[in-house]
Amino acid sequence: MAETSVRKAKKIPRPGSAKYxxxxxxxxxxxxxxxxVICLLVILSILSPYIMKYDYAKIDMRSAYQGPSAEHWFGxxxxxxxxxxxxxxxxxxxxxxxxxxxxxxxxxxxALGAVAGYFGGAVDQVIMRFLDIMAAFPxxxxxxxxxxxxxxxxxxxxxxxxxxxxxxxxxxxRANILTVRNQEFVEAAMxxxxxxxxxxxxxxxxxxxxxxxxxxxxxxxxAGLAASSLSFIGLGVTPxxxxxxxxxxxxxxxxxxxxxxxxxxxxxxxxxVLSFNLIGxxxxxxxxPKLKD
Amino acid sequence: MxxxxxxxxxxxxxxxxxxxxxxxxxxxxxxxDPVEIILGPAATQAQVDTVREEMGFNQPYLVxxxxxxxxxxxxxxxxxxxxxxxxxxxxxxSRFPKxxxxxxxxxxxxxxxxxxxxxxxxxxxxxxxxxxxxxxxMIGVSMPNFWLALMLVVLFALQLHWLPSSGxxxxxxxxxxxxxxxxxxxxxxxxxTRSSMLEVIHADYVTTARAKGVPERVVIWQHALPNALIPxxxxxxxxxxxxxxxxxxxxxxxxxxxxxxxLINAINNRDYNAVxxxxxxxxxxxxxxxxxxxxxxxxxxxxxKAQYEGQSKKKRKVxxxxxxxxxxx
Numbered sequence: 001m002a003e004t005s006v007r008k009a010k011k012i013p014r015p016g017s018a019k020y021x022x023x024x025x026x027x028x029x030x031x032x033x034x035x036x037v038i039c040l041l042v043i044l045s046i047l048s049p050y051i052m053k054y055d056y057a058k059i060d061m062r063s064a065y066q067g068p069s070a071e072h073w074f075g076x077x078x079x080x081x082x083x084x085x086x087x088x089x090x091x092x093x094x095x096x097x098x099x100x101x102x103x104x105x106x107x108x109x110x111a112l113g114a115v116a117g118y119f120g121g122a123v124d125q126v127i128m129r130f131l132d133i134m135a136a137f138p139x140x141x142x143x144x145x146x147x148x149x150x151x152x153x154x155x156x157x158x159x160x161x162x163x164x165x166x167x168x169x170x171x172x173x174r175a176n177i178l179t180v181r182n183q184e185f186v187e188a189a190m191x192x193x194x195x196x197x198x199x200x201x202x203x204x205x206x207x208x209x210x211x212x213x214x215x216x217x218x219x220x221x222x223a224g225l226a227a228s229s230l231s232f233i234g235l236g237v238t239p240x241x242x243x244x245x246x247x248x249x250x251x252x253x254x255x256x257x258x259x260x261x262x263x264x265x266x267x268x269x270x271x272x273v274l275s276f277n278l279i280g281x282x283x284x285x286x287x288x289p290k291l292k293d
Numbered sequence: 294m295x296x297x298x299x300x301x302x303x304x305x306x307x308x309x310x311x312x313x314x315x316x317x318x319x320x321x322x323x324x325x326d327p328v329e330i331i332l333g334p335a336a337t338q339a340q341v342d343t344v345r346e347e348m349g350f351n352q353p354y355l356v357x358x359x360x361x362x363x364x365x366x367x368x369x370x371x372x373x374x375x376x377x378x379x380x381x382x383x384x385x386x387s388r389f390p391k392x393x394x395x396x397x398x399x400x401x402x403x404x405x406x407x408x409x410x411x412x413x414x415x416x417x418x419x420x421x422x423x424x425x426x427x428x429x430x431m432i433g434v435s436m437p438n439f440w441l442a443l444m445l446v447v448l449f450a451l452q453l454h455w456l457p458s459s460g461x462x463x464x465x466x467x468x469x470x471x472x473x474x475x476x477x478x479x480x481x482x483x484x485x486t487r488s489s490m491l492e493v494i495h496a497d498y499v500t501t502a503r504a505k506g507v508p509e510r511v512v513i514w515q516h517a518l519p520n521a522l523i524p525x526x527x528x529x530x531x532x533x534x535x536x537x538x539x540x541x542x543x544x545x546x547x548x549x550x551x552x553x554x555x556l557i558n559a560i561n562n563r564d565y566n567a568v569x570x571x572x573x574x575x576x577x578x579x580x581x582x583x584x585x586x587x588x589x590x591x592x593x594x595x596x597x598k599a600q601y602e603g604q605s606k607k608k609r610k611v612x613x614x615x616x617x618x619x620x621x622x
Contacts, residue, residue, distance in 0.1 A: 136311075136576050137576045140542070141572060148319070149323050151324070225437055229437060232545070233542055248437075248443070255443060256451060262443050262447070266437060273436075274435035277434060
């Protein structure tokens with residue numbers, strides 16, 4: 001009782017709510033920095049065609065290979081394109097591949113895991129054995145194999161990474177469902193003749209999904225890294241699209257003479273993945289009281 | 294214990310068969326085939342059709358799948374590369390040790406550096422050394438390994454000339470690839486070690502050990518660490534998979550002729566046999582490592598061991614005398 005009133009006096013939201021997560025992020029300077037970096041990158045990426053002095057695709061052979069200067073902050077690439085402009089424009093690819101592919105993995109994984117966990121029996125066996133097979137591949141290798149089938153491109157890169165992440169989410173969801181399914185409120189819903197789809201959608205999934213939110217936020221960072229790896233080996237987004245991994249792939253041919261072309265795209269991959277990781281860490285602290293120390 | 298090992302070994306068979314079928318099916322759906330690449334752009338449609346017929350690309354899915362599985366089971370071969378005509382199995386056998394070397398040394402390096410780092414952070418939890426090492430390790434997990442590899446090449450190979458930048462002519466060619474591949478692992482293992490140490494460090498048995506005057510070093514390494522080790526061991530298996538995947542990319546940076554380089558080249562040439570072979574090699578290795586991890590896990594975790602030993606002991610005792618069973622409960 002006393003604790004509740006203290007919380008009210010300080011205006012601390014109820015633990016577990018979205019507001020509480022936001023409250024915790026605001027109290028964590030590193031996580032807040034992460035949120036700001038991601039927001040800035042998104043805004044700058046959208047505005048970059050209007051605010052940048054140079055076009056990201058404009059070829060200017062006279063300034064090819066130029067190092068960083070007041071004119072071109074991050075220098076120019078092998079075709080004289082301004083690297084800063086390319087990085088800012090390219091942020092949209094790396095960031096959206098990370099977010100969208102995790103949405104696919106989580107969406108399909110949650111559905112499969114929920115069905116397997118709720119129905120059990122033969123359905124569970126078939127789904128889980130198939131996922132076991134998928135999980136026998138290292139995740140990046142599965143993404144490589146799938147993108148070998150789909151080919152290269154922005155959308156295909158998202159599908160490849162999305163598919164390769166399904167098993168992890170499905171397994172987690174199934175385990176959560178198994179715990180939630182046997183709790184009293186589900187029995188209560190059954191006793192008032194709730195329909196099965198309604199029980200799954202309204203009662204079981206919302207209660208089983210909370211631990212997955214932490215996993216989702218951490219997976220976005222991992223997916224961003226995997227996306228740049230795929231593009232780097234020539235399978236994801238390919239040049240001349242200014243995706244950061246693809247920029248690194250073409251810049252690596254000039255590593256001996258012009259290392260600045262390699263440094264900046266990599267720094268931005270690191271910065272954005274780091275931001276997602278810091279945010280994910282804060283969300284975990286907020287949602288997982290066990291880890292609080 | 295033996296029953297557990299046998300059960301796990303038997304469970305491997307359907308998984309590995311499934312992996313083979315899945316990768317074959319994936320490759321079946323790759324648009325286009327290697328015939329046009331083999332014959333070159335000058336080939337006529339009739340030539341393409343003849344070669345396609347000869348190589349069996351016109352046969353139905355099930356027939357081709359059957360041939361593929363039979364080749365693996367009966368001849369232990371992945372067929373020949375469509376492009377080079379050489380045996381995929383022989384090629385992989387000579388390339389695989391290089392990939393495995395990098396992956397194995399990275400996981401070893403990650404473990405021997407990551408675990409002490411994590412323990413150190415946990416001991417100083419929520420103080421400056423903890424915050425610093427956790428932030429540094431967060432940067433470590435956020436860095437693309439291939440980019441780190443490129444930066445290491447710029448520094449140690451091109452500027453300082455201490456280490457070679459590419460190739461595999463000696464042990465010193467493996468230093469940069471292993472380090473680049475291990476950094477993510479070091480950071481990940483350090484973070485996990487910290488959180489699982491924190492979970493056990495306040496347990497009653499640790500307090501008891503301290504209360505009876507056991508030196509702090511012994512408390513940490515002999516009482517806390519073994520109990521914190523179980524989630525770490527589980528993670529090591531998955532990490533090894535990550536290192537194998539990472540090696541595929543790292544090999545590109547250092548031009549190391551391993552399985553990864555072969556795989557990427559084969560994908561670009563639509564060389565199905567080579568793709569299937571390389572992916573199966575890596576997936577099989579990963580599955581075997583996961584199996585070993587599960588066995589180590591069972592060995593370390595007394596609960597799993599007890600479950601199986603309990604059964605066999607019970608049976609033995611039933612045979613000798615009925616009373617023992619009721620005493621065992």
